[in-house]
Amino acid sequence: MTRETRTEVVIVGGGPAGLATSACLNVLSVPNVVLEREACTASLWKLRAYDRLKLHLAKQFCELPHMPYPAGTPTFVPRQQFVDYLTAYERRFALAPVCSTLVEHAAYYEAAAEWRVTARDVTTGELKLYRSRFLVVATGENSQGIIPSIPGLKSFKGDVVHSSMFKSGKDYAGKRVLVVGSGNSGMEIAYDLCNHGAETSIVIRSPVHVFNKELIYLGMVLLKYLPVAVVDALLLLIAMFKYGDLSKYGIVRPTKGPFRTKLDTGMSAIIDVGTVGKIKTGEIKVIKGEIRSIKGNELEFTNGETNYYDHIVFATGFRSTAKNWLKDDDKLMDANGMPKEKAPNHWKGRNGLYCAGFMQLGLAGVAMDAQNVANDIKKHYA
Numbered sequence: 497m498t499r500e501t502r503t504e505v506v507i508v509g510g511g512p513a514g515l516a517t518s519a520c521l522n523v524l525s526v527p528n529v530v531l532e533r534e535a536c537t538a539s540l541w542k543l544r545a546y547d548r549l550k551l552h553l554a555k556q557f558c559e560l561p562h563m564p565y566p567a568g569t570p571t572f573v574p575r576q577q578f579v580d581y582l583t584a585y586e587r588r589f590a591l592a593p594v595c596s597t598l599v600e601h602a603a604y605y606e607a608a609a610e611w612r613v614t615a616r617d618v619t620t621g622e623l624k625l626y627r628s629r630f631l632v633v634a635t636g637e638n639s640q641g642i643i644p645s646i647p648g649l650k651s652f653k654g655d656v657v658h659s660s661m662f663k664s665g666k667d668y669a670g671k672r673v674l675v676v677g678s679g680n681s682g683m684e685i686a687y688d689l690c691n692h693g694a695e696t697s698i699v700i701r702s703p704v705h706v707f708n709k710e711l712i713y714l715g716m717v718l719l720k721y722l723p724v725a726v727v728d729a730l731l732l733l734i735a736m737f738k739y740g741d742l743s744k745y746g747i748v749r750p751t752k753g754p755f756r757t758k759l760d761t762g763m764s765a766i767i768d769v770g771t772v773g774k775i776k777t778g779e780i781k782v783i784k785g786e787i788r789s790i791k792g793n794e795l796e797f798t799n800g801e802t803n804y805y806d807h808i809v810f811a812t813g814f815r816s817t818a819k820n821w822l823k824d825d826d827k828l829m830d831a832n833g834m835p836k837e838k839a840p841n842h843w844k845g846r847n848g849l850y851c852a853g854f855m856q857l858g859l860a861g862v863a864m865d866a867q868n869v870a871n872d873i874k875k876h877y878a
Contacts, residue, residue, distance in 0.1 A: 502628070503626065504526055504628060505528035505628055506602075506628040507530045507531070507632040508531050510530050512853070513636055514593070515538070516863060519589035520562070520866050520867055520870030521870045526874055529592075529626065530591065530594065531597045531613070533597065533618065534596070535595055537582070541579055546662050551572055551573045554572060555573050557858075557860045559859070597617055598615060604631075604849070610628060611626075611627070611847075629848050630850065632851065633818050635817060641661075641812075641814055642814060648789045651791060654806045657810070664688065665689040668694040670695075671694050674805045676787065677699065677701075679813065682809075685811055686771055686780050696781070697783055698780060699787070703751075706739060706772055707768065715731050727753075728753020729753065731754060745775050746784045793805060816829075827849070828849050843865050844868075
């Protein structure tokens with residue numbers, strides 16, 4: 497027998513977006529329930545983040561609604577302090593997520609004017625039915641790590657891990673390790689590996705902007721007062737003085753500026769933690785090309801190189817899994833599980849359907865989405 501629960505709002509996803517939306521609804525006295533597939537909330541931060549990770553933006557751009565960071569918090573918050581902040585956030589707003597609950601199906605029933613969400617307790621196998629007027633998709637952009645399909649990958653003899661499962665370079669000392677992907681995770685993991693004595697290479701496949709944290713912080717502040725084009729031009733000028741021409745090291749900048757690139761594509765600039773310096777000295781080798789094929793521990797690249805590696809870390813991004821269970825006739829989310837509408841109108845669908853955490857602006861976007869969704873639900877709830 498399926499157990500039924502009736503509430504006003506079902507929120508699917510217990511990461512920062514789901515927690516923030518639930519907190520905003522609690523402040524507005526709107527009943528809600530959060531469903532989380534993992535055994536804990538914010539599992540990406542608690543269980544699947546490397547040890548040296550810090551938030552890449554200053555803390556004032558990474559606060560959740562209604563709760564600033566405690567006095568004395570560093571400008572760039574370390575992972576464990578952010579986890580502690582989330583734990584305190586749950587306590588402060590009396591959040592009660594239902595964990596170990598995998599949503600299998602969610603659809604709107606026109607005749608009853610309600611959403612019906614079928615979920616399974618992953619521990620007991622029990623089926624549960626949640627009925628609500630409103631449904632919030634808060635599973636985010638990073639639900640599932642992507643490892644690309646490469647000919648011969650299954651023949652590789654060493655460890656193959658996604659960046660979400662990487663913890664520390666200390667486990668790879670003395671080994672030849674290839675990092676695939678040059679986003680923030682890939683660059684920082686390469687730096688960590690090198691610092692722990694691994695012979696480190698990194699595949700840089702696409703143009704990327706590289707800045708230090710102070711420059712990104714400056715840009716975020718200036719954006720309050722100046723147009724994007726002006727801020728981009730200023731940051732690029734300072735970065736040229738600081739880093740010089742990086743193209744000779746295999747790092748090519750995009751044609752658009754960093755903040756324009758972020759707004760148009762969602763791709764963030766790289767926050768350099770020291771990786772560029774190690775690339776310049778040759779301590780980290782840049783591979784200019786993609787993996788063509790793998791045979792045992794030997795990798796062939798599209799640039800003609802053939803190299804031997806003991807381990808591979810894929811920092812190749814994530815995908816949304818929302819469309820695995822959401823049946824909304826593609827009204828809110830596209831086939832890739834991302835909002836069809838661009839920001840700032842991406843968060844609201846039809847029939848009481850919303851999404852939070854899909855703005856591609858990190859935690860700042862999460863906070864904006866949560867407040868927009870909760871305020872709109874309150875208006876209809878009242």
